[in-house]
Amino acid sequence: MVSSSAWNGVRRNGAFYASIAPFFLIFPAFSIFPVAFSFYLGLSDWDGFSDPHFVGLANYGRALNDPVFQKAIWNTLYLWFWSTLFTVGLALALAVLVNDHVIGGRTYFRLVFLLPLLVAPAIAAIILRVFFTSNGGIVNMLMGAAQGQPSYFNWLASEVWIKPLVTLLVIWRWTGWHMIIFPAGLQAIPRDIYEAARLEGVGRWAIFSRITLPLLVPSLVFSIVTATLGGLQMFDEPFVLTQGQGGTNNSTTTLGMYLYATAFTQFDFGLGAAVSWYIFAAVVGFTLLSRAVNQRLGVSS
Amino acid sequence: MRPIKTALLSAMAAPAPVSAPMAQEAAPYRPGPETSGTIKVWTGPIMTAPSER
Amino acid sequence: MDWPNNDRTFRALMPAFNAAYPNIKVEVQGFPNGDSQYLNTLQRALLSNSGPDVAMIEIGVLALLRERPQWVDSAQDPYNADDLMSQFAPFAAANVTRPDGKIVALPKHTGPGGLFYRRDIFEEAGLANAPADVEALFADWNSFIEEGQKVVKPNERWLIANGMEIVSTMMAQRGVNWFDAEGQLQLDNPVVLEALQVVDKAADAGLISPFAMWSPEWQGAFGRGQIATIMSGNWFGGLLKRAFAPDDDGKWGVAAAPADSTGNRSFNAGGDHIAILETSQNKEAARAFISWVVTDGVSLKQQYQNDDLYPAWTPAGTTEWINFADPYYDGQNVNEVFARVQANLIPATLNTDDSVVSAAMQTVVNNIVQGVSTPEQALEQAKAEVAARL
Known part of the structure; x- marks a missing residue:
């Protein structure tokens, strides 16, 4: 009669089981199934429509041989x-400054730096384009004024400058989020x-580097890990800034953009899925690494 | 093309067809004006822009 | 944006359609192309049998969609459209007919291509600006570059917006697309390198604007008079009139594009097709609608005169309404150009992998324009990228 008593238990706690049931329906449907399906797709040739057929590791090999993918790896690591x-550096500096020097209205500072994140990426890109567009961009106008002759440098088409510009957009959007x-x-x-430190006459920089920073390691690691997962x-940022093209010579095509282009504009879902597993492997690898670092730092302090 | 085809057909057809098959073939099949019903039509823009903002 | 979309075109057609078919109610739903939204939505609907009765298939997605088994075959009884098809522009009819003879859609409009140019800018630059003069001036691609320099004002005004326009036009003039009918990649076709070399020369001469196609800067550049010419399908006139340069009445003209080495100026750029789904519960009404839209004179006239959509239905070519003085083009009858193009153009093949090659080519053409690679390097790079993807 074990089963009947177990059933009684379920009945007695009916409300509890009813309230967790949705999770057990949603989790397999929206988490486990997509993951399993993308693993299967990574081993298949599929255009999103006809029957997928098994191709083994071919997609993984194709990605590695694609010069655009190789470039995307480097671009992603750089960005x-x-x-x-x-x-993270700017967020930390701002947080410490606010903590040390602002007494009233700290919430104001936390919120005001968070505002850029509320702006849609496409709008943020338009704002940045207004600054850097070759023809009548604010930056070129300032440079022209400084040089005494008009400047028409095409920042957004430059292989050299597009990555720093994407980085700038990321910083502008995400610093506030890390600051909280x-x-x-x-x-x-x-x-x-x-x-105690001040009474001992320890300098400001020493207080920061010897006391604040070590005690902030858990927050710092969390911040870096989330920045990395995003990174x-x-x-969003490179896509909107380059009109989805990845800049001159794919100089800012990221792994995410490569995945998107292969799967959703060229309907090569097998290749897209394989790329998503490469990204997943990188994320897992980094997470394990950061855990190890975190534990070591935790022990030493 | 049509006159040649008509000539060929009428030369081959003996006796001559009562109803003109060419005339039927040439008129595109189109349901009559009394046709009724509700239909849904889906459409994208007139050209495939690489990625539209 | 107020652009001549099919959904607006259809809504505007409804009074005329309901005069012919008072008992058919048509519900039109428009989707943006951005992020392939229309294609994805339609593909999902085809898979799950939840699609509409009628769907538009633009030429860019036709190769993919015509493979799908969910379309009503117009070659079958009672439609027997084989004879009907001989009255559409031959290349458009060929594109909707599969090798096994199945007709998946009816051609709605084509995209006979030309060179749209600013009459006032040409005049200001001291160039003749009547369409025949412009065709004489731009006799070939060399003279396009040579004479075209005269309209350029460095960093302010350019002859053309993008290098890819040259490549698309030159390839289409030869009837070459990314793959041939046997599915062989065409990057080694001599016209590709030839086109890249023209791009290189045009870029060196400062003819090409820095604005990426479809970017907001590019769209705005037409209204600001920064782009003197653009090579595109006839439908581009609709964009100029209603979205990019609505205030420039009388300033634009249309000539045939510069001639290639065989003397051909004609090419196609664009086109749209209309299909019925097998799952439709109302195929008679759907048939009435699509037949009316693509063959009825009232429908075609309105689409052509109000929305710049060129009829694929060839009998339209002999009507009086196809030739008219268009005030936007300073009273020019642009059909004198487009009818010639439609009659002479060499058809190109569509392939399901076109988007892979065109993405790679877009990158390398831009590399040439930015001075990052030579035409030869660019071609090698495109081949390597395509080889890895296919």
Whole structure:
């Protein structure tokens, strides 16, 4: 009669089971199935319509042999590194400044830096294009004024400048989001440690680097991990800034854009799925790495 | 083309057909004005822009 | 944006259609192309049997969609459209007919191509600006580059917007597309390198604007008078009139594009087709609608005169309404150009992988314009990218 008593248990806690049931319906349908399906697609040739057929690891090999994919790997790493460095660095600096120097209205600062994220990426790109467009762009006008002769440099078509511009767009959009990670960590550092340090005559920079920073490691790691997850999957910013073309000579085509182009404009879903698994592998690898680093730092401090 | 085809057909057809098959063939099949019903029509823009903003 | 979309065209046609068929109610739904939204929505609907009764198939997605088994075959009884098809522009009829003879759609309009040019800019530059003079001036691609320089004002005004226009036009003039009828990649066809070399020369001469096609800057450049010419299908006139340069009445003209080395100026750029789905519960009404839209004189006249859609139905070519003085083109009867083009153009093949090659070519053509690669390097790069994708 085990089963009947188990059933009684279910009945007694009916409301509980009813309330978690949706999760067990939604999770397989919208999480497990897509993951399994994309794994299957990665091993198939599929145009989104006819019956997929099995091609083994061919898609994974095709991606590696595609010069655009190789370029996309490098572009993604570049954009990830610089955007993470500047976004997290700037967010940390702003958070510390607000924490140290602003007493009333801290919420105002947290919110005001978050505003860019509320602007749709396409609109953000238009704003940046107004600054950098070759013909009548604000930056060229300023340069022209400084040089005494008009400047028509095509920033957005430049292979050299388009990556920094994408990075700039990422920084502008995401710094505020990272900034709200740090205040909680900063608040958690006991005041008396600072006071003791100041009484000992320790300088400001030393206080920051010896006390604040080490105690902020968990927040910092969290911030870097989320920036990395975004960075490795970066799509919106380079897409909107280059009209979906990836810039001159694919100089800012990211893995996400490559995936999008193969799967959704060229209907090569097998190749797209294979690329998504490469991105997934990179994300998992980085997450494991950051955990290891976090644990080591945690032990040493 | 049509006159040649008509000539060929009428030369081959003995006796001459009562109703003119060419005339029927030439008029595109189109349901009469009394046809009724509701239909749904889907359309994209008139040209495939690479990616439209 | 207020652009001449099919959904607006259809809505405007409804009073005339309902005069002919008072008992048929038509519900039109328009989708944007952005992010392939229309194509994806339609493909999903075909798969799940939840589609509309009638769907438009634009030439860019025709190769993909005609493979699908969900279209009503117009070659079958009672439609027997074989004879009907001989009255559409031959290349358009060929494009909707599969090798097994199945007719998946009826051609609605084609895209006979020409060179749209600004009469006032040509005059200002000291060039003759009547259509015949412009064709004489731009006798071939060399003279296009040579004479075209005169309209350029560095960093302010350019002869053409994009390098890809040259490549598309030159290839289409030869009837070459990315693949031939046997599915062989055509990047080694001599016309491709030839076109890339013309792009290179045009870029060196400063003829090509920095504005990416379909970007907001590009769209705005027409109204600001920064682009002196554009090579495109006849439908582009609709965009100029209603979206890009509505205030430039009388300033534009149309000539045939520069002639290629065989002397051909004609090419096609665009086209749309109308199909019935097998799942339709009302195939008679759907048939009445599509037949009326693509063959009825009232329908074709309105689409042509109000929305710049060129009839694929060849009997329209002998009507009086196809020739008219268009005030937007300073009273020019542009059909003098487009009828010639439609009659002489060499058809090109459509392939399901066209978008793969065209994406790679777009990148390398831009590389040439930006001075990043030579035409030869660009071609090699495109071939490598395409080889990896196919």
